[in-house]
Amino acid sequence: MKSFIRYIKSIFDGLITLLKGLGVTGKYFFKPGTTWTQQYPNNRRELKMFDMFKGEVIMPHDEQNEHKCTGCGICEINCPNGSIEIISASITSEDGKKQRIIDKHIYHLGMCTFCGLCVKTCPSQALAFGQEFEHAVFDRTRLTKILNQPGSKLKKGVA
Amino acid sequence: MEFSIYDLTSFTQWIDSSLRASISPGWAVAIEMIIIGLAILIFFALVGLFLVYAERKVCALMQNRLGPNRVGPAGMFQTVADLVKLLFVELVPIKNADKKLFNLAPFIVIIASIMAIGALPFAKGLHAIDLNIGVFYLMAVSSMGVIGVLLAGWSSNNKYSLIGAMRSGAQIVSYELSVGLALVTMVVLAGTMQLSEIIEAQRWGWFIFTGHIPAVIAFVIYIVAGTAETNRGPFDLAEAESELTAGYHTEYSGIKFALFFLAEYINMFIVAAIAATVFLGGWMPLHVYGWDGFNKVMDLIPPFFWFLGKSFGVVFIMMWLKWTFPRLRIDQLLTLEWKFLLPINIFNLLLMALLVLIGWHW
Numbered sequence: 001m002k003s004f005i006r007y008i009k010s011i012f013d014g015l016i017t018l019l020k021g022l023g024v025t026g027k028y029f030f031k032p033g034t035t036w037t038q039q040y041p042n043n044r045r046e047l048k049m050f051d052m053f054k055g056e057v058i059m060p061h062d063e064q065n066e067h068k069c070t071g072c073g074i075c076e077i078n079c080p081n082g083s084i085e086i087i088s089a090s091i092t093s094e095d096g097k098k099q100r101i102i103d104k105h106i107y108h109l110g111m112c113t114f115c116g117l118c119v120k121t122c123p124s125q126a127l128a129f130g131q132e133f134e135h136a137v138f139d140r141t142r143l144t145k146i147l148n149q150p151g152s153k154l155k156k157g158v159a
Numbered sequence: 160m161e162f163s164i165y166d167l168t169s170f171t172q173w174i175d176s177s178l179r180a181s182i183s184p185g186w187a188v189a190i191e192m193i194i195i196g197l198a199i200l201i202f203f204a205l206v207g208l209f210l211v212y213a214e215r216k217v218c219a220l221m222q223n224r225l226g227p228n229r230v231g232p233a234g235m236f237q238t239v240a241d242l243v244k245l246l247f248v249e250l251v252p253i254k255n256a257d258k259k260l261f262n263l264a265p266f267i268v269i270i271a272s273i274m275a276i277g278a279l280p281f282a283k284g285l286h287a288i289d290l291n292i293g294v295f296y297l298m299a300v301s302s303m304g305v306i307g308v309l310l311a312g313w314s315s316n317n318k319y320s321l322i323g324a325m326r327s328g329a330q331i332v333s334y335e336l337s338v339g340l341a342l343v344t345m346v347v348l349a350g351t352m353q354l355s356e357i358i359e360a361q362r363w364g365w366f367i368f369t370g371h372i373p374a375v376i377a378f379v380i381y382i383v384a385g386t387a388e389t390n391r392g393p394f395d396l397a398e399a400e401s402e403l404t405a406g407y408h409t410e411y412s413g414i415k416f417a418l419f420f421l422a423e424y425i426n427m428f429i430v431a432a433i434a435a436t437v438f439l440g441g442w443m444p445l446h447v448y449g450w451d452g453f454n455k456v457m458d459l460i461p462p463f464f465w466f467l468g469k470s471f472g473v474v475f476i477m478m479w480l481k482w483t484f485p486r487l488r489i490d491q492l493l494t495l496e497w498k499f500l501l502p503i504n505i506f507n508l509l510l511m512a513l514l515v516l517i518g519w520h521w
Contacts, residue, residue: 018484022479024483028222029217029221035223039225
């Protein structure tokens, strides 16, 4: 008898949970405005990617065309598939010391998997992720980018 | 000759009599069969295209997406484009396949659905063949499709196909029982198996209203078992994509695959149409006894649209089930049938017989 009652109860419990599930999808179906799809090529003008989106690796520069990259090469070491090449140069600073600076920060976008290890391990926060994602080009060589802008300098106070 | 879209009997009789007047009766019957066959095939194609589009839209809206929206207004012609693409796809020959059975299988599946749709009443007078064992015939031919599924799985020389076909066999053999008993419950209420008389008996109230609780239980069981019989989710173990690639039609391509695909949707429509006929009054408009004005307004909608509306309503419920519930495991599937649906069904049948005996139905 007890097992029979449990059997009957299980039928009604099952029905109630099934109806709950149907209620969720039914709500989505009948309530307009719950679609999240972005109609991409149509909304190109208004499209704004969210802050955490990993579009490409960039090196932010401020108004005086100064960046924070010291050319230490940690990003190059950490990159799992060799997308980053650092070409450094040495200059003599005002107080007569030899100093290593960045000459070219070469970034191969075509090889990058957007793992984010370079951005995460940079000791001076010189790298960041940009939100640009339309990377299609006609020539493969254009996927190789030099991140530091021409004529840029190391920001004062960054070791 | 006067024709009316509310009663097509005079129209069909006019075709018959004018054919018989000009040629011999044998040829007249042959030409009528060809006309009906063509009409059914065109209906097949249209319903198939519409249902695929409807399913993609319904599933998209339930998953907070938009669905097809590029080809034509609101993506209306997406399925037409898909069909054209499928017609041009290469038919890949399968090594070591049983060629004859492999080519035969899709036709068996599609012929089973054509045979079922031939006996359905679409509107008053629009009824290809009115058998006096209509319900029984529908059950018999709609379970024939599983032969095609088994053949497809067996002849493909592919383990996924074979497993899918065997699952489909186990599933249809078990759920056929529930479909049958749910329909028998309604036959007890109607007192006849002839579809035209079943519809006529629902003139003053559809069976789902006049049959009290047993009719509602039978309806729910019929929808569940019918969904399982068409191999649709949440009972789509026969083609479980994540386990079996595509189940019994893994090796099929091009137009042969399209036939399986079409048959799946047509079978869904047939299951819905049987539900609409037996539970929801078929083409009979919604009548309430004594409300003459209301009945007149309801009669203004042609019977054909009542039938289509009810069928697509049931189809929508089946799509709703598919896009809400996750797929069952094979043991859960058989537990649901043998431990729950079947005992409830038998009890329900006894209850209905009792109700009819003491005369509680109208």
